[in-house]
Amino acid sequence: MCSRPVLAHPDPEKVFYLQTDTSTKGVGAVLTQELDQSKKQRPITYYLATFTPAEENYDIYEKEFLVVLKALEHWRAYLIWTKEPFVIKTDHKNLTYWKELKKLTGRMAGWHEKLQDYNFRIVHIAGKTNGPADALLRMDQEEENKGPKLTLLIPSDVFLNIFEAGDPGTIEDKVVQTQQRYQEVMNKWEKMLSIIRHNKQGGRTAVWTNRMGQLVVPPDNNLKRKILKELYDHWGAGHPGRDETTRQVLHSYLWPLGRAWIAQYIKGCATCQQNKNLTHVTKTPLYKITVPENAPPFTQIAMDLITGLPKSRGHDAILTIVDHGCLQGAIFLPCNTTITEPQIAQLYYKHVYPWFRLPTKVISNRDPQFTSHFGQSLAKELGICWNLSTAFHPQTDRLMERKNQWIEQYLHLVMANNEEWSNLLPLATLVHNNSANSTTRFTPNQLLIRQEPPVTPAQSEGAENPLAEL
Numbered sequence: 338m339c340s341r342p343v344l345a346h347p348d349p350e351k352v353f354y355l356q357t358d359t360s361t362k363g364v365g366a367v368l369t370q371e372l373d374q375s376k377k378q379r380p381i382t383y384y385l386a387t388f389t390p391a392e393e394n395y396d397i398y399e400k401e402f403l404v405v406l407k408a409l410e411h412w413r414a415y416l417i418w419t420k421e422p423f424v425i426k427t428d429h430k431n432l433t434y435w436k437e438l439k440k441l442t443g444r445m446a447g448w449h450e451k452l453q454d455y456n457f458r459i460v461h462i463a464g465k466t467n468g469p470a471d472a473l474l475r476m477d478q479e480e481e482n483k484g485p486k487l488t489l490l491i492p493s494d495v496f497l498n499i500f501e502a503g504d505p506g507t508i509e510d511k512v513v514q515t516q517q518r519y520q521e522v523m524n525k526w527e528k529m530l531s532i533i534r535h536n537k538q539g540g541r542t543a544v545w546t547n548r549m550g551q552l553v554v555p556p557d558n559n560l561k562r563k564i565l566k567e568l569y570d571h572w573g574a575g576h577p578g579r580d581e582t583t584r585q586v587l588h589s590y591l592w593p594l595g596r597a598w599i600a601q602y603i604k605g606c607a608t609c610q611q612n613k614n615l616t617h618v619t620k621t622p623l624y625k626i627t628v629p630e631n632a633p634p635f636t637q638i639a640m641d642l643i644t645g646l647p648k649s650r651g652h653d654a655i656l657t658i659v660d661h662g663c664l665q666g667a668i669f670l671p672c673n674t675t676i677t678e679p680q681i682a683q684l685y686y687k688h689v690y691p692w693f694r695l696p697t698k699v700i701s702n703r704d705p706q707f708t709s710h711f712g713q714s715l716a717k718e719l720g721i722c723w724n725l726s727t728a729f730h731p732q733t734d735r736l737m738e739r740k741n742q743w744i745e746q747y748l749h750l751v752m753a754n755n756e757e758w759s760n761l762l763p764l765a766t767l768v769h770n771n772s773a774n775s776t777t778r779f780t781p782n783q784l785l786i787r788q789e790p791p792v793t794p795a796q797s798e799g800a801e802n803p804l805a806e807l
């Protein structure tokens with residue numbers, strides 16, 4: 338394993354592109370970036386992979402995949418914390434192979450796990466000439482038919498929707514259909530903006546995206562409203578506010594002058610106007626709690642109850658658990674106003690402990706006894722001896738207050754039926770943790786699970802009544 342000297346200085350603010358490179362001697366990879374206005378990609382560094390004798394026997398797809406993995410590890414320092422996802426470019430044959438469901442062998446399962454560390458997208462580039470032999474492909478397929486367990490080597494949402502765009506009924510399809518009506522504008526934009534035309538369905542449909550595979554939004558107000566209905570009004574979105582909506586929309590689309598349009602749309606939202614007074618003013622001074630840097634998720638937590646809610650499936654309260662670390666993720670659980678410390682400990686044991694760990698510190702503005710009772714009960718659940726450090730804050734914790742406001746507002750905005758709020762809490766937890774934190778600019782889920790799971794199976798247009806779907 339060796340690498341050539343660095344050719345251009347990387348810019349951490351710009352997108353990295355990774356491509357396997359079989360044209361140099363041996364099998365290798367190259368990392369590039371668009372470093373100036375010319376949009377030309379300049380190599381930052383090369384990487385030459387060497388294979389162990391065992392790896393030499395892998396088939397060509399596995400080898401190419403292995404090169405990508407080795408390169409990722411090699412360039413880990415550049416790629417592990419990129420603000421924007423970096424782009425892995427690959428040819429069509431690799432793409433097809435990687436996208437297939439597979440029975441993951443022990444080896445592949447290890448690869449699969451390594452990939453989870455990175456935030457990337459995969460795009461297709463025009464095929465390389467040295468495609469793998471068909472015989473290899475056939476042998477491989479026979480091998481696959483033996484095992485029962487099929488897994489995606491790479492989660493499907495990583496692949497940009499150049500190929501999926503156009504599935505009927507999806508909002509992406511509407512964008513593509515509208516692009517057809519704005520061909521002239523699109524052609525003009527092709528010269529002005531850095532966008533590419535792809536031909537689909539035997540050349541009958543043209544699809545415009547940028548290099549990152551984001552669909553280009555043509556200047557059609559009807560379409561724009563549909564996109565916002567999906568990513569702002571829909572119950573899976575829950576009126577996330579201007580900055581968060583803009584972030585989500587511009588994550589999926591290249592939308593010229595989108596920011597201003599979105600801001601205007603949100604300003605005119607009738608639902609938000611009606612609910613404006615919901616954010617209640619807190620009179621007591623809010624207390625800001627500092628947490629040591631790099632505290633693992635959910636080690637310093639705050640807990641609070643929102644009580645006296647209308648009955649919903651036997652519940653009338655929400656237990657809000659907030660991670661005080663850099664993630665500020667939140668979990669909302671239905672419970673009752675009369676809940677006791679042991680019952681809270683039980684909820685914690687069931688819903689938080691399996692994913693995270695025991696908290697080292699619990700912050701609460703309830704009775705000072707609360708935390709120690711909670712700690713003792715949790716220890717009892719686990720059958721261990723354990724002393725939880727307690728922290729009593731008579732003032733309301735600022736972060737907690739924000740989270741409580743968030744959930745109350747979310748429920749008000751999306752709820753069609755008052756009695757069903759408790760059923761919306763798992764969804765609310767997902768929507769909350771998919772929203773970017775204004776200070777870190779990451780969503781809690783990006784850092785917790787390295788992805789933002791989509792709220793609905795396909796990002797199709799939502800039903801009018803959310804509860805019909807639940």
Ligand SMILES: [Zn+2]
Nearest residue numbers: 576606608609
């Ligand atoms: Zn709104």
